[in-house]
Amino acid sequence: MGSPDLTLAYEAGVELKARSQWAYVRMRFFRHRLAVASLIVLLLIALVAVFAPQVAPYGFDELDLDNTTQSPTLEGGHIFGTDQLGRDYLSRVIFGIRTSLWVAVFVALLATAVGTAIGAIAGYFGGQTDNLLMRFTDLILTLPGLAVLLTAAVYFGSDDSAVLGVRIPQPMKIGLILAFLFWTAVARIVRGLFLSLREKEFVEAAKAAGASDLRIIMRHMLPNCMGPIIVSTTLITATAILVEAALSFLGFGIQPPNAALGKLIADGQGEGFNLWWLVTFPGLVIVIVALAINFVGDGLRDALDPTQRRVRA
Amino acid sequence: MPEASREPILEIRDLTVEFNTEDGVVHAVTHVSYDLHPGEVLGVVGESGSGKSVSMLSVLGLIPQPPGRIPTGEAIFRGEDLLKLPKSRLQDIRGGQVAMIFQDPMTSLNPVLTIGDQISEAIKVHNPGTSDDAARARTIELLDLVGVPFAERRVDQYPHEFSGGMRQRGMIAMAIANNPSVLVADEPTTALDVTIQAQIVEVLKTAQRETHAAIVLITHDLGLIAELADRVVVMYAGRVVELGDVFTIFNSPRHPYTVGLMNSLARLDADQERLEPIPGQPPSLISPPPGCAFHPRCTLSQGRAICRTDVPEFRSFDEGEAHSSACHFAEELGARQVRVGAAEGI
Numbered sequence: 001m002g003s004p005d006l007t008l009a010y011e012a013g014v015e016l017k018a019r020s021q022w023a024y025v026r027m028r029f030f031r032h033r034l035a036v037a038s039l040i041v042l043l044l045i046a047l048v049a050v051f052a053p054q055v056a057p058y059g060f061d062e063l064d065l066d067n068t069t070q071s072p073t074l075e076g077g078h079i080f081g082t083d084q085l086g087r088d089y090l091s092r093v094i095f096g097i098r099t100s101l102w103v104a105v106f107v108a109l110l111a112t113a114v115g116t117a118i119g120a121i122a123g124y125f126g127g128q129t130d131n132l133l134m135r136f137t138d139l140i141l142t143l144p145g146l147a148v149l150l151t152a153a154v155y156f157g158s159d160d161s162a163v164l165g166v167r168i169p170q171p172m173k174i175g176l177i178l179a180f181l182f183w184t185a186v187a188r189i190v191r192g193l194f195l196s197l198r199e200k201e202f203v204e205a206a207k208a209a210g211a212s213d214l215r216i217i218m219r220h221m222l223p224n225c226m227g228p229i230i231v232s233t234t235l236i237t238a239t240a241i242l243v244e245a246a247l248s249f250l251g252f253g254i255q256p257p258n259a260a261l262g263k264l265i266a267d268g269q270g271e272g273f274n275l276w277w278l279v280t281f282p283g284l285v286i287v288i289v290a291l292a293i294n295f296v297g298d299g300l301r302d303a304l305d306p307t308q309r310r311v312r313a
Numbered sequence: 314m315p316e317a318s319r320e321p322i323l324e325i326r327d328l329t330v331e332f333n334t335e336d337g338v339v340h341a342v343t344h345v346s347y348d349l350h351p352g353e354v355l356g357v358v359g360e361s362g363s364g365k366s367v368s369m370l371s372v373l374g375l376i377p378q379p380p381g382r383i384p385t386g387e388a389i390f391r392g393e394d395l396l397k398l399p400k401s402r403l404q405d406i407r408g409g410q411v412a413m414i415f416q417d418p419m420t421s422l423n424p425v426l427t428i429g430d431q432i433s434e435a436i437k438v439h440n441p442g443t444s445d446d447a448a449r450a451r452t453i454e455l456l457d458l459v460g461v462p463f464a465e466r467r468v469d470q471y472p473h474e475f476s477g478g479m480r481q482r483g484m485i486a487m488a489i490a491n492n493p494s495v496l497v498a499d500e501p502t503t504a505l506d507v508t509i510q511a512q513i514v515e516v517l518k519t520a521q522r523e524t525h526a527a528i529v530l531i532t533h534d535l536g537l538i539a540e541l542a543d544r545v546v547v548m549y550a551g552r553v554v555e556l557g558d559v560f561t562i563f564n565s566p567r568h569p570y571t572v573g574l575m576n577s578l579a580r581l582d583a584d585q586e587r588l589e590p591i592p593g594q595p596p597s598l599i600s601p602p603p604g605c606a607f608h609p610r611c612t613l614s615q616g617r618a619i620c621r622t623d624v625p626e627f628r629s630f631d632e633g634e635a636h637s638s639a640c641h642f643a644e645e646l647g648a649r650q651v652r653v654g655a656a657e658g659i
């Protein structure tokens with residue numbers, strides 16, 4: 001029953017370009033210049049972090065006692081200067097980014113996975129299941145964040161010692177503590193989306209086609225939630241960087257010898273304005289990374305929202 | 314069309330479905346019984362809220378419980394009562410031997426998956442060993458069958474790249490993917506415009522030729538019934554009020570509601586000044602009128618007491634029980650012509 005017009009169109013070589021949802025998402029994202037620029041900055045920083053041992057001019061704990069507290073200079077080897085022990089500050093910042101980013105990404109992925117699972121189950125099954133899971137979520141939300149963080153960090157996250165017989169690196173412990181507090185936002189978002197998706201006819205159609213609950217959740221409902229999930233993951237990453245920095249600044253986060261951005265600021269702050277670079281550079285990096293992630297999240301939110309037809313300048 | 318005389322493939326017996334709402338219990342379906350014979354097209358007609366969709370959805374376990382409840386009834390499909398089957402067994406049957414076509418193809422397809430993905434999924438769920446290539450080949454074959462042009466290309470397109478008619482073809486392809494023996498079409502043409510409706514009717518005919526499935530055609534479009542159905546079930550306020558083969562129902566209806574439906578139909582072959590609507594509103598299903606639920610709107614009842622007090626028995630008018638109606642005064646309608654009856658103010 002091929003309509004003749006369409007046949008003609010195809011035969012004349014008029015290619016109706018089929019764009020998938022993701023092609024539209026890409027298109028919209030790349031129109032958001034600030035987001036694209038931020039993404040490039042982020043990727044560069046991430047690359048530097050991943051290849052820290054190759055990129056950094058010195059080891060992060062390499063001492064140069066002849067050149068302590070050298071101010072930043074383009075001559076010689078220490079662009080970001082050196083600290084009180086003569087350690088090259090650029091290298092320390094690079095390794096700091098490595099630790100901080102690693103923790104932030106770990107927190108974001110773990111919090112998203114846990115939050116999505118809990119939100120999806122609560123939203124899909126509803127009733128008592130929903131009630132139980134959401135009251136638990138509320139409980140976590142009512143915990144005073146900073147107090148829990150500090151307590152947990154002191155009692156459980158201060159070294160590499162084994163927990164329940166499993167040896168966990170100390171930065172990962174900080175990540176676990178943060179993820180424990182951060183998954184609730186994702187759970188609530190996903191539950192809300194599932195509550196509305198559950199009533200959609202295509203879900204009923206999938207049920208009528210014999211699809212199991214798991215298949216409906218994984219294949220029909222989750223892909224429809226990807227936009228908000230991806231956005232909240234990015235935003236969690238940014239928050240995690242800031243909170244981890246704050247925690248490390250207070251001395252409860254990442255412990256030496258690991259370098260973390262917050263820890264670097266904490267170590268440098270005693271010197272005040274004399275050794276200004278000790279505080280400025282890691283602080284600047286934190287600001288840039290957090291800002292860039294937020295811009296990317298902003299761009300993604302616009303790009304993933306199919307109702308957003310406005311073209312960004 | 315095959316004769317509807319063999320063993321029924323689906324027997325619905327005494328089915329009652331209720332919904333608990335804040336305003337009270339909605340009696341959506343009340344003591345409904347009908348049979349579906351292999352290979353036939355059974356039209357289920359009635360206005361919105363008459364329980365025609367709910368009766369089939371509840372048979373397939375697709376109404377949410379709670380708030381839904383099925384206090385009585387059975388639905389025997391191949392010796393098994395669908396209402397008592399465990400969930401996993403019901404999942405096997407849904408989309409396999411009993412498939413469903415939904416009303417609105419705009420919302421019944423998942424926007425983030427390609428048409429091909431969704432049809433292949435239906436195939437793979439019921440045939441776990443199928444390879445991706447085999448499923449894809451079968452999907453293209455199905456799309457071709459239901460008249461989607463350039464099936465090899467369109468299989469990779471998303472629902473938003475399909476028109477309404479094409480999507481409904483896709484839905485039909487998905488429904489017949491596993492050669493079902495029962496196909497439930499829930500208002501398959503309601504969301505489409507008239508020219509597309511005609512095409513979809515053809516596709517449904519093709520689908521039936523191909524699968525030999527018995528079709529339950531749920532609709533309020535009497536034209537569609539006349540076009541496709543072998544037998545007709547007329548529902549009103551959650552009850553079956555008349556059942557018979559399509560010619561009998563159209564030529565000599567034995568229930569005043571059916572007569573009303575016929576008279577409210579625009580016809581090309583009659584010189585009509587205006588259509589005859591059925592007076593009044595459909596009753597509340599929370600507190601349906603006592604006796605015959607149709608009596609407040611009925612022109613035949615003429616205030617007779619029995620209509621207000623007794624629920625009419627569902628009676629048969631011939632030996633084979635091929636034509637039955639639930640009206641106390643069905644005989645008064647007799648074999649009178651519908652039009653003539655209307656003119657006389659029935």
